Amino acid sequence: MHQNSSRRKFIKSAALASMAFSILPGQVFSGSATKARLGFIGVGLRGQGTLKLALERNDVDVVAICDVQQRMIDMSKYLIKKSGKLIPQVIMDGAYGYRKMLENKDLDAVIISTPWEWHTVMCLDAMNARKYVGCEVITGQTVEECWELVHTSERTGMPLMMLENVCYRRDVMAVLNMVRQNVFGEIVHVQGGYQHDLRAVKFNNGQDAYGGGVEFGEKGFSEAQWRTQHSVMRNGDLYPTHGIGPVAMMIDINRGNRITELVSYASKARGLRDYVIKQGGAAHPNAKVEFKLGDIVTTMLKCNNGETILLQHDTNLPRPYSLGFRVQGTNGLWMDVNNSIYVEGKSKTPHGWDDAQAWLDKYDHPLWKKYTHEAAGAGHGGMDWFVLHAFVESVKRKTNTPQDVYDAVTWSAITPLSETSIRLGGETVDFPDFTQGKWMNRKNEFARGDDF
Numbered sequence: 093m094h095q096n097s098s099r100r101k102f103i104k105s106a107a108l109a110s111m112a113f114s115i116l117p118g119q120v121f122s123g124s125a126t127k128a129r130l131g132f133i134g135v136g137l138r139g140q141g142t143l144k145l146a147l148e149r150n151d152v153d154v155v156a157i158c159d160v161q162q163r164m165i166d167m168s169k170y171l172i173k174k175s176g177k178l179i180p181q182v183i184m185d186g187a188y189g190y191r192k193m194l195e196n197k198d199l200d201a202v203i204i205s206t207p208w209e210w211h212t213v214m215c216l217d218a219m220n221a222r223k224y225v226g227c228e229v230i231t232g233q234t235v236e237e238c239w240e241l242v243h244t245s246e247r248t249g250m251p252l253m254m255l256e257n258v259c260y261r262r263d264v265m266a267v268l269n270m271v272r273q274n275v276f277g278e279i280v281h282v283q284g285g286y287q288h289d290l291r292a293v294k295f296n297n298g299q300d301a302y303g304g305g306v307e308f309g310e311k312g313f314s315e316a317q318w319r320t321q322h323s324v325m326r327n328g329d330l331y332p333t334h335g336i337g338p339v340a341m342m343i344d345i346n347r348g349n350r351i352t353e354l355v356s357y358a359s360k361a362r363g364l365r366d367y368v369i370k371q372g373g374a375a376h377p378n379a380k381v382e383f384k385l386g387d388i389v390t391t392m393l394k395c396n397n398g399e400t401i402l403l404q405h406d407t408n409l410p411r412p413y414s415l416g417f418r419v420q421g422t423n424g425l426w427m428d429v430n431n432s433i434y435v436e437g438k439s440k441t442p443h444g445w446d447d448a449q450a451w452l453d454k455y456d457h458p459l460w461k462k463y464t465h466e467a468a469g470a471g472h473g474g475m476d477w478f479v480l481h482a483f484v485e486s487v488k489r490k491t492n493t494p495q496d497v498y499d500a501v502t503w504s505a506i507t508p509l510s511e512t513s514i515r516l517g518g519e520t521v522d523f524p525d526f527t528q529g530k531w532m533n534r535k536n537e538f539a540r541g542d543d544f
């Protein structure tokens with residue numbers, strides 16, 4: 093009760109303090125308090141995952157789906173039929189067909205799960221049509237696009253939530269809880285990243301569930317159709333949000349703290365070509381492709397309150413999956429790669445790691461305790477349920493979203509800024525203050541509510 097009312101107070105005071113959201117009564121919202129009416133733009137593999145979760149909720153009506161590929165529409169219709177719900181409006185009308193969906197007055201919000209290069213224009217159109225926006229990672233390809241998203245959200249009063257699910261990972265939330273209870277002391281340094289062997293995703297011809305072949309672009313399937321091209325054209329941290337989101341929340345970025353500087357380095361690019369040659373032979377045409385993306389991109393960020401952040405992007409070499417988190421303070425640290433924690437004076441042996449699990453169980457986040465059953469079976473160990481839940485509850489309650497437009501663009505802007513820093517030979521670049529000074533007064537209310 094107390095937390096709910098403090099969340100409401102926060103939203104009110106944050107909005108007043110910032111003048112960021114100037115929603116006039118009756119101007120924007122048509123949603124009812126009990127249901128969120130959602131439209132899905134892009135129902136590829138990720139969109140279908142979110143659609144499936146939405147169909148399982150009795151407080152969501154799926155009003156419309158839209159895609160440009162018949163195969164993805166058919167797969168989505170199958171999911172809808174299987175759920176026992178009625179087939180909603182289906183839009184397949186070219187690249188801008190989604191704009192028809194936005195004309196629908198019965199729609200409260202859209203979930204955007206399209207390729208990255210479509211996110212900004214779709215978010216802008218949706219906010220201008222006065223819809224809540226839940227957009228997949230990443231949101232904004234250039235710093236200019238990031239600013240446009242901020243200004244449009246502020247002008248229209250429409251919240252934009254980037255659906256950064258890793259902020260809701262169970263161990264991440266337990267560590268957030270530990271940070272808030274001062275277990276690690278004052279936080280000095282954090283790390284994260286995207287360390288995921290995507291070679292079979294980047295070269296996927298859609299013939300089997302695990303990818304296959306060495307094709308991409310028009311001959312590819314799902315992310316191989318579009319994501320691989322980014323590795324041909326760009327050199328930077330192309331996917332920073334899973335790493336930065338969770339640790340940014342732990343050190344109050346945009347809420348009493350902010351990122352001030354960035355520097356990035358990229359290693360040589362070998363992994364993708366090596367994969368093509370191993371899988372398809374040296375004579376395959378894709379063996380001649382020059383990939384610009386360095387195999388390991390390392391980015392350092394400096395924060396106003398003195399912390400450093402290290403991010404790594406590592407998707408082109410053989411390796412087991414790990415987001416590489418490390419959260420370190422004056423009393424000790426957590427590292428997820430070896431699932432270990434050390435707290436001075438409390439760990440079993442001096443200078444020795446504890447298996448983290450007992451600590452994580454002890455500090456399990458209240459939201460995870462409350463919703464273990466609901467999240468069970470949802471994608472990525474349950475965190476996908478949480479991120480959709482937070483969005484749906486915000487839509488129903490007509491509040492700002494717990495991860496907001498400032499988070500979306502701060503986390504996304506790391507990509508273009510790292511590209512700039514690498515291009516300039518490792519020069520330090522200034523990090524924009526997308527909150528325009530509001531970070532000084534905003535409070536960190538992320539995951540402090542009773543419900544989300």
Ligand SMILES: NC(=O)c1ccc[n+]([C@@H]2O[C@H](COP(=O)([O-])OP(=O)(O)OC[C@H]3O[C@@H](n4cnc5c(N)ncnc54)[C@H](O)[C@@H]3O)[C@@H](O)[C@H]2O)c1
Pocket residue numbers: 133134135136137138139158159160161164186187188189190205206207208210228229230255256257313314315316317472
């Ligand atoms: N948060 C996570 O854990 C997670 C996991 C996977 C993917 N993602 C993100 O989700 C997004 C989608 O990835 P995906 O794996 O589903 O890719 P995908 O290629 O399977 O799906 C993209 C879909 O968008 C459709 N599309 C393209 N242009 C369109 C347009 N103009 N209008 C309507 N539909 C259009 C495509 O036809 C395709 O069906 C990306 O941003 C990706 O980074 C996030």
